Amino acid sequence: MFTASFLLSILLWTSSCQALEKFFGAVYEHAVILPDDTTTAPMSRQEALDLMNKNMDILEEAVKTAAQQGAHIIVTPEDGIYGWIFTRQTIYPFLEDIPDPDVNWIPCSDPERFGPADVQTRLSCMAKNNSIYVVGNIGDKKLCNRSDVGCPDDGQYNYNTAVVYDSNGKLVARYHKYNLFRGENQFNVPKEPEIVTFDTPFGKFGIFICFDILFYNPAVALVVEHNVDTILFPTAWMNLLPHLTAIEFHSAWAMGMGVNLLSANTHKNSMRMTGSGIFSPDKIVPYYYNMMNESGHLLISELNSHPRNSSTYYPIAWNLYASQIENFSSGSNVFNGYIFADKYTFTELKELNGDYSICQNDLCCHLTYTMVEKRNDEMFVFGVFNGLHTVEGKYYLQVCTMLKCQSMDFKSCGESVETAATKFKSFSISGNFSTSFVFPEVLLTNIHLAPDMFQVLKDGRLTSKSGISSHPLLSATLFGRWYQKDPKI
Ligand SMILES: *[C@@H]1O[C@H](CO)[C@@H](O)[C@H](O)[C@H]1NC(C)=O
Numbered sequence: 001m002f003t004a005s006f007l008l009s010i011l012l013w014t015s016s017c018q019a020l021e022k023f024f025g026a027v028y029e030h031a032v033i034l035p036d037d038t039t040t041a042p043m044s045r046q047e048a049l050d051l052m053n054k055n056m057d058i059l060e061e062a063v064k065t066a067a068q069q070g071a072h073i074i075v076t077p078e079d080g081i082y083g084w085i086f087t088r089q090t091i092y093p094f095l096e097d098i099p100d101p102d103v104n105w106i107p108c109s110d111p112e113r114f115g116p117a118d119v120q121t122r123l124s125c126m127a128k129n130n131s132i133y134v135v136g137n138i139g140d141k142k143l144c145n146r147s148d149v150g151c152p153d154d155g156q157y158n159y160n161t162a163v164v165y166d167s168n169g170k171l172v173a174r175y176h177k178y179n180l181f182r183g184e185n186q187f188n189v190p191k192e193p194e195i196v197t198f199d200t201p202f203g204k205f206g207i208f209i210c211f212d213i214l215f216y217n218p219a220v221a222l223v224v225e226h227n228v229d230t231i232l233f234p235t236a237w238m239n240l241l242p243h244l245t246a247i248e249f250h251s252a253w254a255m256g257m258g259v260n261l262l263s264a265n266t267h268k269n270s271m272r273m274t275g276s277g278i279f280s281p282d283k284i285v286p287y288y289y290n291m292m293n294e295s296g297h298l299l300i301s302e303l304n305s306h307p308r309n310s311s312t313y314y315p316i317a318w319n320l321y322a323s324q325i326e327n328f329s330s331g332s333n334v335f336n337g338y339i340f341a342d343k344y345t346f347t348e349l350k351e352l353n354g355d356y357s358i359c360q361n362d363l364c365c366h367l368t369y370t371m372v373e374k375r376n377d378e379m380f381v382f383g384v385f386n387g388l389h390t391v392e393g394k395y396y397l398q399v400c401t402m403l404k405c406q407s408m409d410f411k412s413c414g415e416s417v418e419t420a421a422t423k424f425k426s427f428s429i430s431g432n433f434s435t436s437f438v439f440p441e442v443l444l445t446n447i448h449l450a451p452d453m454f455q456v457l458k459d460g461r462l463t464s465k466s467g468i469s470s471h472p473l474l475s476a477t478l479f480g481r482w483y484q485k486d487p488k489i
């Protein structure tokens with residue numbers, strides 16, 4: 001019998017419960033409007049709200065457009081609402097008390113329930129009005145008793161916080177950033193890393209922020225211990241060549257971990273902040289990188305809800321190939337050079353083609369390559385680093401990398417360079433890593449990714465595909481992280 005309530009239940013079932021094999025994700029790279037001076041006197045709450053509303057006006061347009069184009073979820077960047085450079089005092093007017101999602105709250109429908117919540121209400125309404133999940137980054141405050149251990153002198157914890165509202169405007173996730181970057185003195189580190197996940201008809205989601213991506217907790221734990229399908233990643237990422245450009249490293253992380261990564265960066269060219277993308281294990285487009293103008297940019301793309309269940313996905317044994325072969329020669333010009341203060345061992349690629357092995361401690365990296373043409377105005381090297389990185393964070397790396405030197409001077413190898421003319425017909429890079437967390441990076445001239453121009457084989461070799469030979473190459477890298485060797489914090 002077809003009663004209204006029967007029809008309604010069918011509708012509800014199809015709209016909210018049916019599993020979707022694919023979904024559309026969106027990220028918005030936002031040119032954040034910054035507060036004028038946040039180093040001295042705090043603003044009033046109204047001034048802070050005015051500034052945040054200006055940013056949210058722009059974010060709201062992106063949310064609407066994304067929803068109209070069919071996106072199920074949109075990520076906006078870290079610092080995308082309040083900006084940066086704060087003291088503990090000057091951040092206060094920007095903070096709101098954000099409750100635990102367990103309270104089951106739709107701020108858009110019930111804005112007064114937990115005290116002042118203008119920013120939360122507006123984000124919730126953006127989600128509700130447009131029937132789309134919205135991810136935002138705002139500041140949370142939690143009062144504490146000054147006599148409690150750890151409670152700051154000013155009697156509250158401030159957290160750099162990512163929030164997610166579902167398509168009804170309900171708060172479904174709240175995550176406090178764990179790995180604060182230098183200078184984020186206005187915020188506190190939560191006592192424990194928070195594992196924040198939520199389920200949707202289009203897979204299981206996890207969330208973390210910016211610098212978190214370099215560490216085990218909570219980023220890697222979300223994938224290996226909690227089996228999430230898609231990571232939501234608000235970031236304010238300052239690009240750093242040759243290995244830590246946003247699009248390069250974040251796309252590599254998605255491939256290495258076997259997850260989708262929706263990465264939304266802020267856009268501020270003077271701080272080298274640009275580079276967002278919708279990355280998955282087998283697809284690194286679309287992405288956005290633009291140092292030419294100061295505009296924001298919206299990306300939308302279709303993704304598998306369960307990327308590790310896709311027929312094209314396979315796990316990779318990162319050291320399999322390299323642990324089975326004999327060393328090649330290390331070449332005649334072996335020298336040390338520095339990348340981000342890490343002391344690499346390099347060997348020069350002197351010929352049109354060749355095979356090289358180069359080792360540091362117990363990591364040996366192997367390269368087989370053929371250039372289209374050996375130019376005498378560009379120098380390429382193959383290098384290895386196996387040790388603790390100690391600048392702007394301490395983390396243990398195992399890296400095999402082939403890269404263009406900045407000039408013909410050996411000392412320039414590893415320094416930032418954005419353009420190249422040398423093309424490679426083919427290359428294959430491998431290493432006998434001691435970690436199973438390795439991120440494959442290939443970067444072309446003018447900071448472009450190389451979609452469909454490389455692959456990682458099951459045995460851990462990073463190999464080029466035929467398309468590579470028509471694009472000058474900057475670097476190709478297996479960027480390994482050996483988390484167990486990180487200093488304990
Ligand atoms: C949402 O819709 C309501 C009612 O239509 C409107 O008052 C409000 O301004 C909208 N808010 C947003 C953020 O779209």
Ligand SMILES: *[C@@H]1O[C@H](CO)[C@@H](O)[C@H](O)[C@H]1NC(C)=O
Nearest residue numbers: 143144145146147148149155
């Ligand atoms: C703070 O802790 C002290 C000592 O435990 C207690 O006496 C006081 O009532 C607490 N203050 C508040 C505001 O909870």
Ligand SMILES: *[C@@H]1O[C@H](CO)[C@@H](O)[C@H](O)[C@H]1NC(C)=O
Nearest residue numbers: 289290292293294295296297
């Ligand atoms: C900025 O660059 C983007 C991408 O190239 C382009 O779509 C946009 O129109 C440009 N904006 C301005 C103001 O030039």
Ligand SMILES: *[C@@H]1O[C@H](CO)[C@@H](O)[C@H](O)[C@H]1NC(C)=O
Nearest residue numbers: 019021203305306308309310
């Ligand atoms: C993914 O694949 C595994 C193994 O084939 C299967 O057990 C699981 O149900 C699949 N999950 C989804 C959500 O399709």
Ligand SMILES: *[C@@H]1O[C@H](CO)[C@@H](O)[C@H](O)[C@H]1NC(C)=O
Nearest residue numbers: 326327330357358359360364
């Ligand atoms: C490979 O080279 C490294 C360093 O150059 C050396 O320590 C190692 O013994 C070599 N292994 C083989 C099998 O030749």
Ligand SMILES: *[C@@H]1O[C@H](CO)[C@@H](O)[C@H](O)[C@H]1NC(C)=O
Nearest residue numbers: 323327362363364432433434
């Ligand atoms: C990597 O290979 C080199 C050269 O064969 C070897 O000396 C080294 O012990 C290997 N490292 C590991 C971790 O197996």
